[in-house]
Amino acid sequence: MGDVATAAPVLEAVGVSKIYAGTPAVHALHDVTVSAHAGEHVALVGRSGSGKSTLLNLLGLLDRPSSGEIRLAGANTGVLGDRDRTAVRAGRVGFVFQAFHLLDYRTAAENVEVGLLHAGVPRRERRARALEALHAVGLSHRAHASPATLSGGEKQRVAIARAVAPRPRVLLSDEPTGNLDSASADAVLAILDSLKPTGVALVTATHDAHVAAAADVTVALADGRVVATTRVP
Amino acid sequence: MTRFRMWRRPSGERPLQLPHLGRVAVARDIAAEATLALLGRSGRAAATALSVVIGVAAFVTASGLTATARASVNAHFERFAAAEVTLADSAPNASTPAFGPGATAEVSRLPGVLGAGELWSLQVRAAPGTTLFGAFVPPSAYGVNVVAASPGLLAADRASYRFGSDFTATDAKVHGRVVVLGPAAAADLGISSPDGQEAIVLDGVPFVVVGVLKGVQSDPTLLTDAIVPDATAQALWGAPRFGSQLDVAVNPAAAAQVEHEVPLLLHPEDPTRLQGITVVQPPIVQAAVAGDLTSLLAVVTLASLAISIAGIAVTMYSSISERAFEVGLRRALGARRSQIAAQFIGESLLIGAGGAVVGIAVGVCAVVVISRAHSWLPVLDAGAVALAPLLGAGVGGLAGLLPAFRASRLDPAEALRR
Numbered sequence: 001m002g003d004v005a006t007a008a009p010v011l012e013a014v015g016v017s018k019i020y021a022g023t024p025a026v027h028a029l030h031d032v033t034v035s036a037h038a039g040e041h042v043a044l045v046g047r048s049g050s051g052k053s054t055l056l057n058l059l060g061l062l063d064r065p066s067s068g069e070i071r072l073a074g075a076n077t078g079v080l081g082d083r084d085r086t087a088v089r090a091g092r093v094g095f096v097f098q099a100f101h102l103l104d105y106r107t108a109a110e111n112v113e114v115g116l117l118h119a120g121v122p123r124r125e126r127r128a129r130a131l132e133a134l135h136a137v138g139l140s141h142r143a144h145a146s147p148a149t150l151s152g153g154e155k156q157r158v159a160i161a162r163a164v165a166p167r168p169r170v171l172l173s174d175e176p177t178g179n180l181d182s183a184s185a186d187a188v189l190a191i192l193d194s195l196k197p198t199g200v201a202l203v204t205a206t207h208d209a210h211v212a213a214a215a216d217v218t219v220a221l222a223d224g225r226v227v228a229t230t231r232v233p
Numbered sequence: 234m235t236r237f238r239m240w241r242r243p244s245g246e247r248p249l250q251l252p253h254l255g256r257v258a259v260a261r262d263i264a265a266e267a268t269l270a271l272l273g274r275s276g277r278a279a280a281t282a283l284s285v286v287i288g289v290a291a292f293v294t295a296s297g298l299t300a301t302a303r304a305s306v307n308a309h310f311e312r313f314a315a316a317e318v319t320l321a322d323s324a325p326n327a328s329t330p331a332f333g334p335g336a337t338a339e340v341s342r343l344p345g346v347l348g349a350g351e352l353w354s355l356q357v358r359a360a361p362g363t364t365l366f367g368a369f370v371p372p373s374a375y376g377v378n379v380v381a382a383s384p385g386l387l388a389a390d391r392a393s394y395r396f397g398s399d400f401t402a403t404d405a406k407v408h409g410r411v412v413v414l415g416p417a418a419a420a421d422l423g424i425s426s427p428d429g430q431e432a433i434v435l436d437g438v439p440f441v442v443v444g445v446l447k448g449v450q451s452d453p454t455l456l457t458d459a460i461v462p463d464a465t466a467q468a469l470w471g472a473p474r475f476g477s478q479l480d481v482a483v484n485p486a487a488a489a490q491v492e493h494e495v496p497l498l499l500h501p502e503d504p505t506r507l508q509g510i511t512v513v514q515p516p517i518v519q520a521a522v523a524g525d526l527t528s529l530l531a532v533v534t535l536a537s538l539a540i541s542i543a544g545i546a547v548t549m550y551s552s553i554s555e556r557a558f559e560v561g562l563r564r565a566l567g568a569r570r571s572q573i574a575a576q577f578i579g580e581s582l583l584i585g586a587g588g589a590v591v592g593i594a595v596g597v598c599a600v601v602v603i604s605r606a607h608s609w610l611p612v613l614d615a616g617a618v619a620l621a622p623l624l625g626a627g628v629g630g631l632a633g634l635l636p637a638f639r640a641s642r643l644d645p646a647e648a649l650r651r
Binding site: 053057060062063082083086087089090091095097099101103104105106110114115117118119120122123162166 | 258261262266269270272273274558559561562563564565566567568569570572644645646649650
């Protein structure tokens, strides 16, 4: 990843803090700075409640920081209204969730198409691109299967296909192997790793040491603060 | 076609092109998503649509039964509805009677004629004095007018009776000395409850009271008269002079034709001798009944709409919690708030329209079954049946507004955590 150090990051959190209002207010993140370059895999590690998911939501423009900036391709997203933030998510950010979040009344291919639909891909292109994405995760033969008939690993691979089909610049994963057995987790990890050459910046929140070990950068969080950043040489 | 809108960023940075679809394509996609979402949860959709099925079925049943009842009521009214054509003699010096023997029978055979009877005033008065039992007759009895009428006249005037009945053709044929009194005449003569043994005296001749009128639908002057059979009157006091009239009860649709034909039938040499007047009873009661039925339909319609709207709204609103992750997911994938709201409204529109179609079928069956049970001819309000799907869709759309708003306001990060 020698070029990474010199290139501008695709995604950055700069001095980000997040406070949830309430009594008492919850200070979820304190002055966090994290960046992910194209083709780089950044793992966010830490205990439950350390702020990983909060940071992931901020990086995915699902939430707004109380202070600091989230920059995408160098641009501050804080100036964007809700409509534009939604459009950025649609075109530039992919999400993978621990619970897969597949629509149970749609087939695997249709679930992938939902991602393309909201990304603004014309209908006539969706099916081909969905099948292409399923092929990339090794599930061409399960394209017309209902999620109820898929294994956990297959569900997560469909979810990854849904996330990458719109060809995002950033892929955010929240515990992508958390609900999987080790074989399925390895398969998912291999798929995520295979995305790096496409230039996608990967940010993964995880408890899984294998996932962290496979990342190019590991950012350790504790109590909402970055306590260590380790870059694989 | 994919279009691109520019993400306007602070100066010095290259713009990021964001794809988005045209409105038509977005609308088509949302409609497809709403349809697939409903098909994917067909059980819940059916349960949600149940309130619309009930509401629309109630609406169609009410409108159908209203139309059926209206038709049935109209048929009843038409059965009793009649106009009256009164033909009067306009030739005071004529040598022949205006209505000769058999005139009533001839007129009764004309198409559209329900009954006919001749009537003329007699130059006699109900005599003071006695009944058969010698009861006192008050002085006002002097004023009671006496008329002669053919046996069909009171029927043609659709008389109703407080006591007794009309005199018969046999009474006339045998010159029976019988009399029917109008209620005012009966009161004047002190006749309260004739039992076939009370009588009044006309020009010195006793007449048995066979009936007391309650009312007549036409010619209200009869209510103050003492009415005797025409043949009896002719036998006692001679043929009618100028002033006789023929009352003809007719179907309203045939009134004008009858008024035109009777003078030609009875006086082909001088039809102008008979002057006709047509009176049609205004359908006040019919209009009132129709108004009541319309009011009933309006109440049932409003109630059914309220049931439908509440049913969909409550069910959809409560389902949002279950579908929070879907909303969060779609928002994360790039769906705008308006698209989320549109999908929910689209679903409720489809539920409303689909429920309406089923409701129509149920309502039509109900109308047919209920009508058959009552031996009515089922009549369906085509307008209501055609309107029902639109009504259902409208109800669905309206009911979906609040759930759609709530769903669109869900925080995506919060929704994904549920």
